[in-house]
Amino acid sequence: MWKSAEALLAAGMATLIGVTALPAWAQSAAPHQKASASAPALGRPALPEEIAAWNIDVRPDGEGLPEGHGSVKQGEAVFLQNCATCHGEFGEGAGRWPVLAGGQGTLKSDRPEKTIGSFWPYASTAFDYVRRAMPFGNNQSLSADETYAIVAYLLNLNDLVPEDFVLSKENFPKVQLPNQPNFYEDDRETTEKAFWKSNPCMKDCSGPVHVTARAQILNVTPDEDAPKGNLE
Amino acid sequence: MSQHSGPGQQGPEKMPSGTRAASLSRRGFLSALGMGAGAAAGGSALAGRALAAGPDPNIVPVPEWSKMLGAGVNVNPYGKPSMFEKDVVRREVEWLTASRESSVSFTPLYALDGVITPNGLCFVRHHGGEAEIDPDKYRLMIHGLVDKPLVFTLEDIKRMPGRVNRAYFLECAANSGMEWRGAQLNGCQFTHGMIHNVFYTGIPLKTLLDMAGVQAKGKWVLAEGADAAVMTRSIPLEKAMKDCLVAFAMNGEALRPEQGYPVRLVVPGWEGNMWVKWLRRLKVGDEPWQQREETSKYTDLLADGRSRRFTFVMDAKSVVTSPSPQAPLKHKGPNVISGIAWSGRGTIKRVDVSLDGGRNWTTARIEGPAMPMAMTRFYLDFDWAGDELMVQSRAMDDTGYVQPTKNELRAVRGTNSIYHNNGIQTWLVRSNGETENVEVG
Known part of the structure; x- marks a missing residue:
């Protein structure tokens, strides 16, 4: 009795799932699912076209790059139209928006300028980020060729490729950024080993202590006499 | 301030709620403490408890809220904090970032207690x-x-x-x-x-x-x-x-x-x-x-x-949340130093507090759950005589890591690293209770 009741229930569920409850995508995907011998109890197989729609990441070795190419000259035009308002015509940055070019030789200074040319380890990061998140507020609106062109222009602004350079899927992995060798893995557990102390000092740990810096001198803290509450 | 009793009326020893901790300028601070021009005659809140000259108007007559019906149960179907807590909100520092969409709004740690952050105040x-x-x-x-x-x-x-x-x-x-x-x-x-x-x-x-x-x-x-x-x-x-x-x-x-x-x-x-x-x-x-x-x-x-790169783990860190610049000391005598400690490497085992800029330390009381990779609350109950303090806290986790001073960190890393600053924070508490972010050496 139990067995048949279970079978009945299972049949009922199958009907419910197959006909009534499934949204459109699942019904159209039903033959596909049927083909899979091990359909998961939760979730469903991802369709190739679904993966393609979201699979936009690009790695330094070029994995993930779309077909396409773009020149420095084309990139200049696309950049001026889509990017220069925030990043400046030459990647110098407007206001507090990120500076993208220049800054070489500043990383040890008091005011390091961390640009694609001076700091970023991989050109693929620029392609990936422009592709996924730029232009700010209108992201994923550029074509693959336009993205190649923008990256080519950015590389040229950083004196890394000549003016007649054309960036493509094929030559992309050959592009090396100068600061790449200067990144290394987290080493805090060795270089900061001194911070693991069993018995920190409790009494008379130093001589007289004096104030050496004060936040009020800078006076950059927001002063909100009438802060905007969220309870109005 | 009106002498009438009402929902907005505060006791003579309390700060007006509207200015509580939100005003960070010196002028705002002084008025918050009742130490502006208008408060001179009445003496400062720091003078301690004066003998009441007459019945407290918050007791006599009986307050309105004790005599009239309040709001019904579902006036706020999704509850809100008291109207007197309206300044306990996230805040941003607009000059930090180029746009509001790519920016940050900060948790008002100075006004919070316990270990759980209320959802609406999470940075x-x-x-x-x-x-x-x-x-x-x-x-x-x-x-x-x-x-x-x-x-x-x-x-x-x-x-x-x-x-x-x-x-x-x-x-x-x-x-x-x-x-x-x-x-x-x-x-x-x-x-x-x-x-x-x-x-x-x-x-x-x-x-x-x-x-x-x-x-x-x-x-x-x-x-x-x-x-x-x-x-x-x-x-x-x-x-x-x-x-x-x-x-x-x-x-x-x-x-x-x-x-x-x-x-x-x-x-x-x-x-x-x-x-x-x-x-x-x-x-x-x-x-x-x-x-x-x-x-x-x-x-x-x-x-x-x-x-x-890939400096994923957050090192042990702590901060005294009260007193702090937005939560000054308001009374001599008994006070509670309150703060939070955490470590991405494990569980907070101990927090020490210094009142003299790190020369001498007292182990604080960890109160409430101390769970791995979770915020831990500590308290140090103390009597304040009105002297200047340099308040610090120092967290230790169960891997033996001790929160370093800012100068110890700078000695290893310099000042350009932006991220992972877990150095010991110093708050200078002045004799009037005003508290400022300082560095000591």
């Missing part, structure tokens, strides 16, 4: 604004080096076996990042407010990855958000399988939109940027993807011009 950091996602349209995809690429709905995730509840702190790697060159922002909301501590409900990430079947070559997981920044981070597979969660609830309710509704990643003890909100995709690969947020950002530039 907010967006890179492309707040995505609003219809839960019926939410999808999570797992693909890459897996046997079975899968798509899940929110309902699927909520039906998965093995649901867990875990409390963890989330600290932005850039918390205290403005303080590398010296004391800059005057308030723990701004110096330390990129942290919150929340009870998450969700499914171990391992459960989802096991369903997809991670292939032997798989070593890293790319987590990606569905917001307009399409935020991505590479996470070592070992961490993903160890304790990461795919969370759909915080402190008992659905995730707030600004915290990634309907689903976010929880990466315990590791920098907040990795806790991808609005999680839409998990891709398994054999090496990291070197995304923007793990190369040009969230790498630590040291004095020699080289940079550490």
Whole structure:
């Protein structure tokens, strides 16, 4: 009795799932699912076209790059139209928006300028980020060729490729950024080993202590006499 | 101030609620303490309890709220804090960032107690604004080096076996990042407010990855958000399988939109940027993807011009939240020093407090749960004689790590690294109770 009741229930569920409850995508995907011998109890197989729609990441070795190419000259035009308002015509940055070019030789200074040319380890990061998140507020609106062109222009602004350079899927992995060798893995557990102390000092740990810096001198803290509450 | 009793009336020893801790200018501070021109005749709040000249108007006559019916049970179907707490809100520092959509709003730590951060006060950091996602349209995809690429709905995730509840702190790697060159922002909301501590409900990430079947070559997981920044981070597979969660609830309710509704990643003890909100995709690969947020950002530039990368763990850290610039001392005599401590490497075992800038230390009382990779509350009850104090706290975790001074950190790292500033904070409490962010040496 139990067995048949279970079978009945299972049949009922199958009907419910197959006909009534499934949204459109699942019904159209039903033959596909049927083909899979091990359909998961939760979730469903991802369709190739679904993966393609979201699979936009690009790695330094070029994995993930779309077909396409773009020149420095084309990139200049696309950049001026889509990017220069925030990043400046030459990647110098407007206001507090990120500076993208220049800054070489500043990383040890008091005011390091961390640009694609001076700091970023991989050109693929620029392609990936422009592709996924730029232009700010209108992201994923550029074509693959336009993205190649923008990256080519950015590389040229950083004196890394000549003016007649054309960036493509094929030559992309050959592009090396100068600061790449200067990144290394987290080493805090060795270089900061001194911070693991069993018995920190409790009494008379130093001589007289004096104030050496004060936040009020800078006076950059927001002063909100009438802060905007969220309870109005 | 009116002498009539009413909902807005405060006792003579209390600060007017409207100015409580929110005004950070000297003028605002003095008026907040009742020490402006108008308060001169009455004496300062610091004078201690004066003998009442007559009956307290908050007692005689009997207050209105004791005589008239109050609001009904469902005036606020979703409850709100008291109107007198209206200044306890997240705040931003507008000059920090170029836009409001890619910016940060800080947790008002100075006004909070206990260990759990209220959902509406958890700091907010967006890179492309707040995505609003219809839960019926939410999808999570797992693909890459897996046997079975899968798509899940929110309902699927909520039906998965093995649901867990875990409390963890989330600290932005850039918390205290403005303080590398010296004391800059005057308030723990701004110096330390990129942290919150929340009870998450969700499914171990391992459960989802096991369903997809991670292939032997798989070593890293790319987590990606569905917001307009399409935020991505590479996470070592070992961490993903160890304790990461795919969370759909915080402190008992659905995730707030600004915290990634309907689903976010929880990466315990590791920098907040990795806790991808609005999680839409998990891709398994054999090496990291070197995304923007793990190369040009969230790498630590040291004095020699080289940079550490993949500095995922948040080191042990603490801060006294009261007194602090937004929560000055208001009374001589008994006071409670209150603060928070946390470590991405484990559990907070001890917190010491110094009142003299680090010369002498007293072990504080840890109160409430001390859980791994979660915020821990400490108190030090003390009597204040009205003398100047240099208040510090020093956290220790169960790996033996002791929170360093800022100068000890600078000796190793210089001042350009922006991220991972876990140095000891000093608050200078003046004899009038006013408290300032300072550095000592």
